[in-house]
Amino acid sequence: MPPFPLNLTDSRGHLLRLRHPPQRIVSLVPSLTELLAVLGLDEQVVGLTRFCVRPPDWKRRKTIVGGTKQLNVERLLQLKPDLVLANLEENTREMVEALEPHVPVFVTHVRTLEEALMMIHHVGLLTHRKHAAEALAATIAQRFATLPTFPTLRTLYLIWRQPYMSIGADTFIHDMLQRGGFENVCAAYTRYPVLTPEMVATLQPELILLSSEPYPFQEKHLPELQALCPQATVLLVDGQLFSWYGARLLETPAYMQALRDQLKKALSF
DSSP states (O other): OOOSSEEEEOTTSOEEEESSOOSSEEEOSHHHHHHHHHTTOTTTEEEEOTTOOSSTTHHHHSEEOBOSSSBOHHHHHHTOOSEEEEETTTSOHHHHHHHTTTSOEEEEOOOSHHHHHHHHHHHHHHTTOHHHHHHHHHHHHHHHHTOOOOOOEEEEEEOBTTTEEOOOTTSHHHHHHHHTTEEETTTTSOSOOEEOHHHHHHHOOSEEEEESSSSOOOGGGHHHHHHHOTTSEEEEEOTHHHHOOSGGGGTHHHHHHHHHHHHHHHHTO
16 A cells, blocks of 8 residues: 555646545546546545446435536535545636645546556555556556557547537547547547538548537437438447546447447448
8 A cells, every 4th residue: 555645746747745545535527436436435435526427326425516617616625525636628727726725636637548547546546545546557458458450440539519529639539549440530630629510521531439428429410420421430439438537448448349340340341
């Protein structure tokens, strides 16, 4: 187990000092909430966001402190947390700045599998679960290492509708796409580009993946994308397995393999 007091630098370069293992944790990030559960921290987690859907019973048993972008600071501070976990992209600077004078905040930033594995290691250190976190990270890394090199497919991954939004090269989803052999047709963009229907057609993807989150794409949305890109195969995919960078990564390699097997049959290669 890691020694305390513990000094650890977060993704912003801010040094966090913890004198003791935290006993009252608030998570502002859904994928980190699930990670805390897998690390065996049910008793220590006292607060989370309304978007923290895993484990499914935690929203009923723990205090909801708002959303990932809109936080009830007063409610959170009433919980007297000794650690708050946030994310540079999923949460806002204003939220973190409102909390930092009062409670320890550790901000993560994950854009690649390697950064995800390091984040898991850091959370393990912070929460006195070093060995469990190391074992989890090692298992995730091993499962990704078994993925073969897939034939490349020019892929448009959509996360929003009206307007259409995709993902740039500086995102975690982009890294996951690459590992599945999906060439991101929006790799020239940063973050989350907005696309007009005309832009979607001009990109000429071979494959369009419609994510289940944050926008809940459904079967009824397939025809509109098929009309824009008649040459493309259009599929619904589980957004959590492309965008959650905690314990959900245990399932991502098998999901990628199954998706590629499905496409191999459909495209006959």
